[in-house]
Amino acid sequence: MRHNELVDRLRELDQAVVEHARWYARINRQLICDETPADDDLVEDAHIRCQFGKWFAGPGQARFGLEPCYNAIVMTHEAMHGVVRHLLVQRKIGGAIAGADYDALVAVASRFRQLLRRLDLELTERMGAVDKLTGVWNRQAVHLRLAEETERVQRSRQACSLCFIDLDRFADLNERLGSKNGDRLIQSVVAFFKARLRGYDTLFRMGGEEFLICLPDTELDNAAQLINRLREDFAAQQFDLDDERVSLTASFGLVALEPIFFVDELLERAERAQMIASRQGGNQVCVWRDRWTGENIAAGAA
Numbered sequence: 001m002r003h004n005e006l007v008d009r010l011r012e013l014d015q016a017v018v019e020h021a022r023w024y025a026r027i028n029r030q031l032i033c034d035e036t037p038a039d040d041d042l043v044e045d046a047h048i049r050c051q052f053g054k055w056f057a058g059p060g061q062a063r064f065g066l067e068p069c070y071n072a073i074v075m076t077h078e079a080m081h082g083v084v085r086h087l088l089v090q091r092k093i094g095g096a097i098a099g100a101d102y103d104a105l106v107a108v109a110s111r112f113r114q115l116l117r118r119l120d121l122e123l124t125e126r127m128g129a130v131d132k133l134t135g136v137w138n139r140q141a142v143h144l145r146l147a148e149e150t151e152r153v154q155r156s157r158q159a160c161s162l163c164f165i166d167l168d169r170f171a172d173l174n175e176r177l178g179s180k181n182g183d184r185l186i187q188s189v190v191a192f193f194k195a196r197l198r199g200y201d202t203l204f205r206m207g208g209e210e211f212l213i214c215l216p217d218t219e220l221d222n223a224a225q226l227i228n229r230l231r232e233d234f235a236a237q238q239f240d241l242d243d244e245r246v247s248l249t250a251s252f253g254l255v256a257l258e259p260i261f262f263v264d265e266l267l268e269r270a271e272r273a274q275m276i277a278s279r280q281g282g283n284q285v286c287v288w289r290d291r292w293t294g295e296n297i298a299a300g301a302a
Contacts, residue, residue, distance in 0.1 A: 005135075006127045010120065012055060017116055019051035024109060027084055031097065037088040047081040066122050073115045080108045131205040133183055134190040139206050146263045149214055153259055160216050160257035161223035164270035167209035168249045168282035174209075181241050188239045189248065196230055212270070220256045220287060227252050228285050235283055249283035251275075256288075 030037050040049040047053045056073070063070050083105045090097055129141035137145060146162075153160050167189065174182035186209065193203055197213065204212040215223050231252055238245040253273030257266060269288045277286035 006123055006130060010123050010127075013116070013120060013123065016052045016055045019055075020112075020116075023050050023052070027088075031087055031091055031102075034091060037092060041081075041088055042085055042092075044085075046085060047078040050081070053077065053081075066119065066126075069115065069119050069122055073112070073119065076108060076112045076115055080105070080112050083108055134187055134205055136190055136194070137202065137204045139204065142204055142206070142212060142267070143263050145202060145204075146214065146257070146266070149216060149257060150259050150263070152216070153257055158217050159219045160214065161218045161220050162255050162257055162266060162270045163213040163215065163223065163227050164206075164253040164255075164267070164274040165211040165213065166251050166274050166278055168251055168278065170209040170248070173246070173248075177241065177246075184241060185239055185246060185248075192234065192237060192239075193230070196233060212267070214257075220254065220289075223254055224285060224287050227254060231283065231285055251277035251282045252285040253277060254285060254287045 026038075027041070029035060040046055043049070048057050056077070083101070087097055087101055087105060090101070126141075129138055129144070130136070131138040149160055152158070170182075173185075177185070186205075189209075190203065190205065190211075193211065193213070197203060198215075200216055202214040202216075204214070206212050213227075215226065218226065231250065235247070235249045238247050251274050253270045253275070255266060255270040255273060261269075273286040273288040277284040280286075
């Protein structure tokens with residue numbers, strides 16, 4: 001997910017809301033002025049024929065992890081069209097519209113507007129949780145995403161591992177290359193990690209040259225093997241800049257996500273493991289083995 005994708009989505013949502021407002025005004029005019037309704041408003045699938053429905057149900061619409069909000073909008077939008085269809089049919093056959101029926105339309109339309117506002121706020125909040133340089137989640141998103149993952153671990157009893165990453169001696173390299181090339185290098189590093197992670201893994205940029213990877217459905221030993229392969233591939237990779245090719249290494253700290261710990265505690269353990277790997281020379285994976293006290297630590301290449 002990239003920052004500009006969210007911006008585009010918000011712009012599209014704004015236009016869709018405008019189209020919905022026009023449609024709703026037209027429906028009220030038809031009901032009040034006894035005008036002939038459009039055929040598309042009288043059919044069973046009217047909710048996917050209106051401009052909002054066509055956009056919302058269109059192909060390739062990213063949901064950015066907001067499925068509950070999207071699902072509520074889908075249900076409410078369809079229900080609103082159902083109420084409208086009932087009212088238009090009543091008006092078309094010359095029957096009077098009951099006050100309770102019109103109140104139902106007002107209520108469902110109000111609920112629909114509330115959900116659209118909620119979606120707008122959620123997308124805006126996600127924009128603040130996305131790293132603008134790389135397009136991955138930033139530190140602001142970590143607590144929300146890991147809280148969701150903790151709840152999933154509690155519910156499913158599936159394992160999850162976290163990996164804290166720090167690029168070795170990146171500050172010296174950034175000073176020599178300049179900040180512009182440093183930014184390009186960070187972007188290349190993120191692209192490298194994303195290309196080698198599984199589709200359900202999540203990468204965060206914690207700030208500067210620090211990253212976090214969430215590895216769902218992954219026991220700690222399996223995570224150590226996966227991350228060690230990532231470490232080896234990363235050390236062997238060369239990144240192209242304008243005037244030279246650059247090689248990097250990184251220090252990796254692994255910890256199991258245990259629901260008994262707060263997110264801050266888990267992050268602290270993962271970062272401590274990474275610091276141990278870094279202090280032992282870097283280009284290593286350190287696994288925090290003792291989930292209870294943090295005293296039993298296996299350091300070194302996993």
